[in-house]
Amino acid sequence: MKKLIFTGLLAVAGLTSNANAQIQEGNWMVGSSIVTSNFGLNTDAGYNFAIQPRAAYFVKDNVAVGGYVKLGTEKISKDSNTKFTYGVGALGRYYLSPGEQGVDNLLNHGRWFFEGNVGIGGQNTKGGTNTTGLDFGIGPGYSYFITPNIGLEGLVKYDGIAGFGSEGLTSKISFNVGLSIFLPTSKGREVMNDIKN
Template sequence: MKKLILSGILAVAGLATTANAQIQQGNWLVGSSLLSSNFGLNTGGGYNIAIQPKGAYFIKDNVAVGGYVNLAISKVTNGSPTRFDYAVGGLGRYYLSPGEKGVDNLLNHGRWFLEGNVGIGGSSVESGNSTTGLDFGVGPGYSYFITPNIGIEGLVKYQGQAGFGNEGLNSNITFNVGFSIYLPTSKAKQVARDVSQ
């Protein structure tokens, strides 16, 4: 019982931290952007589903580096060929501090950030067209912390792909909505140590 009460106190103490605590050196970010999803409601309608799991480590306050994976499947109409998109690579994030020049933090429980990525990606269509090449993107985002360790995120991103197959350069602007979990390394170790005693 003593261990359970101690763990509860540590969890409540963790909830009392500010938005700055999540983005400090040594913490981890794990999350996913739901890039897009839609389903045709008409007869013969298609679908488009995409997800981007990502993970990063804060190498210093406000700066995280890590990796991502893009997976998407789409079909324009029921009779059209299915398209599969994929990518894997590295990403970086820089969180803007509320006091920085030109930064106006709209909400006290959130932070603006800039995200960039570069990696290998491509697409494959049932009809035989395929391409593989450089996958890259950059854009601003905002993370609103619904708890001290969980953020709901919006990200507007220029996403491009320079292919070496049937397609050359293609690009688009995406609006991504997702979530991230911020894991403080020190608190996780402390709770694990306290529970094991």
């Protein structure tokens, strides 16, 4: 029964938090890019779909560090071979504060951010080019909070893989759309302490 009450109180605490509480020190962010469009910078680049789950911990207000996994497939045309992409590594995000550097919140329900990642990744095309090596990316994004703890996100990134294989460097500009859930662990600790007392 205590667990049920705790879960209910945690949900209410999360839903009543203000617009800045999501990105405070001690909170977690989990989410994924669901749709990715690539605008290739190489001659064989094109359009693809990928899933990119991520999790990050806010080490201080507005700053999150964590990890990501990247899995995707790409088919440029009906006659082309399928390309498989993969990657795993670390990521960091910095959320801009309202009015910082002249940037205001869009509709007062969201935050601009910059994301960077570095890890190990690659891409393989059946019967074609392949690359495995350093997976990296950087770019700006925007998180629009559809509820106090769920953000709908758009992210434009420069992505690249530098390494070994038949292609030494591949790069592209990607546009990602996804969701992130912000878990207020500090609120959860407060509620748990209140229940114990």
